[in-house]
Amino acid sequence: MPYRWVVSNPTAAAPSTRRAVVMTVIALVAVVVASMLVAFRLAGPTPPPLTTPVNPLYPDMGMAPLSSILVGQEDSGRSFLRFSATLVNVGPGPAIVAAHRDLPFRDDWIVVQRVEDGGGGYSEREMGARLIFGGDGHDHWHIVGAEAHQLETLEGDIVGGLVKSGFCFFDNVDYRTSLPGAPPTATHASTECGGRFDRDIAMGLSVGWGDEYQWYLLDQSIEITGVPDGRYRLRAIADPADQLEESDETNNDTWTVIEILTVDGVRRVEVVEQGPAG
Numbered sequence: 001m002p003y004r005w006v007v008s009n010p011t012a013a014a015p016s017t018r019r020a021v022v023m024t025v026i027a028l029v030a031v032v033v034a035s036m037l038v039a040f041r042l043a044g045p046t047p048p049p050l051t052t053p054v055n056p057l058y059p060d061m062g063m064a065p066l067s068s069i070l071v072g073q074e075d076s077g078r079s080f081l082r083f084s085a086t087l088v089n090v091g092p093g094p095a096i097v098a099a100h101r102d103l104p105f106r107d108d109w110i111v112v113q114r115v116e117d118g119g120g121g122y123s124e125r126e127m128g129a130r131l132i133f134g135g136d137g138h139d140h141w142h143i144v145g146a147e148a149h150q151l152e153t154l155e156g157d158i159v160g161g162l163v164k165s166g167f168c169f170f171d172n173v174d175y176r177t178s179l180p181g182a183p184p185t186a187t188h189a190s191t192e193c194g195g196r197f198d199r200d201i202a203m204g205l206s207v208g209w210g211d212e213y214q215w216y217l218l219d220q221s222i223e224i225t226g227v228p229d230g231r232y233r234l235r236a237i238a239d240p241a242d243q244l245e246e247s248d249e250t251n252n253d254t255w256t257v258i259e260i261l262t263v264d265g266v267r268r269v270e271v272v273e274q275g276p277a278g
Contacts, residue, residue, distance in 0.1 A: 057093025062278015
């Protein structure tokens with residue numbers, strides 16, 4: 001709880017009281033300065049990157065099969081298709097996005113892809129990607145445009161979509177850990193996505209691991225209020241803007257054929273067919 005200093009006669013306070021007040025103020029200033037130094041700390045030294053890649057181990061981004069597909073309906077009558085999606089890495093190397101900024105209060109991040117090399121070390125290439133701070137309970141930095149979802153007719157016409165405004169990926173699903181180079185336990189954590197005042201971050205997704213975004217989380221939905229009942233293809237796309245260099249750019253998406261139904265005024269969905277996944 002906060003403390004309040006009470007002096008019966010401030011102009012005639014005892015020297016010991018004055019010294020106590022001064023020492024307390026000095027201590028508080030020291031704590032604030034120390035906290036600022038921690039918050040604004042520089043990243044630890046890292047080995048210099050290779051000038052050019054020699055034997056680059058690129059990631060291969062994809063999507064696991066979509067799951068927990070359901071319809072949420074508001075009292076107003078608006079309805080939303082909700083689902084869980086998992087971004088995965090099935091390539092020979094980890095997906096690592098590193099970023100740096102000079103000042104902790106500016107958003108002028110320089111974002112690079114860090115690529116491990118088979119001969120040791122790593123190389124870097126600037127991505128031109130943007131970062132935004134997720135202050136909706138995530139409280140860390142997100143890369144913009146890492147994942148997208150769309151609802152389309154079976155003929156390919158898009159009737160609804162979602163491009164995630166931000167996404168910080170890290171290991172939370174052991175998707176295919178039998179792959180060469182896949183660690184048996186999670187290597188990258190959400191803490192790597194950085195805090196509000198960090199100047200250096202390096203989010204990552206290990207080989208054979210995935211990052212699941214559950215159906216009930218913010219923005220994980222596509223509005224289907226005006227979409228007629230029938231069969232549709234729900235598609236999930238990893239790295240839709242090709243910001244990451246990958247070992248294979250042809251397998252970034254997966255899809256599920258669903259049927260939207262209205263029964264007694266309530267909309268629901270049934271899974272008809274699952275497409276190939278990453």
